[in-house]
Amino acid sequence: MIAIGASGWFAFNNVSTKIDDLSSTLTTTEGERDTAxxxxxxxxxxxxxxxxxxxxxxxxxxxxxxxxxxxxQAVTRQTQRADEHLANLNQATADLVESRQISERWRQFEMEYGTRDSIRQRLATLEGVTNERDNFIAENSILLGRIEKLSVELSRYTGTSVKVSLPPNLAGKVTAVDSQYDFVVLDVGEEQGVREHGEVLVGRGAGSEAQLVGRLRILSVEKSRSIANIMPDYKNGDIQAGDYVFSERN
Known part of the structure; x- marks a missing residue:
């Protein structure tokens, strides 16, 4: 019995120790779990x-x-503004230099030709002289026209030939032809400077194909047209409507 009791005590003691160990291990594990x-x-x-x-x-x-x-972006805008200001400054500097040069040239011009007021007076005087000259030329042209016209009238009675000058830039066209009586109608007249007894040449074609067809003598003149006789001695072909006419000095 003693042996059985001792064996039971040892067994209980071992179980109790294991329980304590397990409890301690559980506590430790729970602590580690909580820590984890x-x-x-x-x-x-x-x-x-x-x-x-x-x-x-x-x-x-x-x-x-x-x-x-x-x-x-702000730096870019500022750079653009700076470039614009620099360009404006350069332009202003160039304008200033040019203005100074113009001022200096004008000063030298005034030293040579006088002040602005004196130049204006000279120009006014020159304008008056120019107008007088133009009036004289116009009157002279009218007088020459009258002289030529009177000379033509006189030649009809004396039988003499009179050379009548026509404008050097005179140019027109033949609008009608009467081959029976050898006269033509031209689309130029008194307004273009055509005068009686003046002579014009007749041409046809252009460039390398241009040819002289004949010569005309003005018979009568109206405001914007004239009638001319065909001069037989200078006829190189039949004159046709559409042929162009021009003064001999054109």
Missing amino acids: IQAQADAEDAQKAAEDRASAAESNAARLGDQIGTLK
Whole structure:
């Protein structure tokens, strides 16, 4: 019995020791578990904090990028303004130099030809003299025309030949031809400077194909047309409507 009791006591004692050990191990494990859970929670908090910092850093980086872009645009605008101001300054400097040169040239001009007022007076005098000259030329032309006309009238009675000058730039066309009586109608007259007994040449074609067809003597003159006789001694072909006429000195 003693042996059985001792054996039972030892068995109970071993079980109790194991229970104590298991309880201690359980307590330790629970502590380690709680520590691990806390560590995991701390790690998750640290991860979230890191993610928040990363997100904040990205936001700051984006904001800084926008600010840098805005600053670059501002720098570009300022550079453009500076370039414009520099161009305006260069233009103003060039204008100033040119103005000084013009002023100097004008000063030298006044030294040689007089002041502006004296030049105006001279120009006014010159204008008056020019008008007088133009009036004289016009009157002289009228008188010469009358003299030529009287000379033509006189030649009809004396039988003499009179040379009547026509404008050197006279140019016109034949509008009608009477081959029976050898006269033609021209589209130029008194307004273009045509005068009776004046002579014009008749041509046809242009360039290498141009040819002289004949010569005409003006018989009568109206305001914008005239009638001329065909001069047989100078006839190189049949004159046709559409042929052009021109003065001998044209």
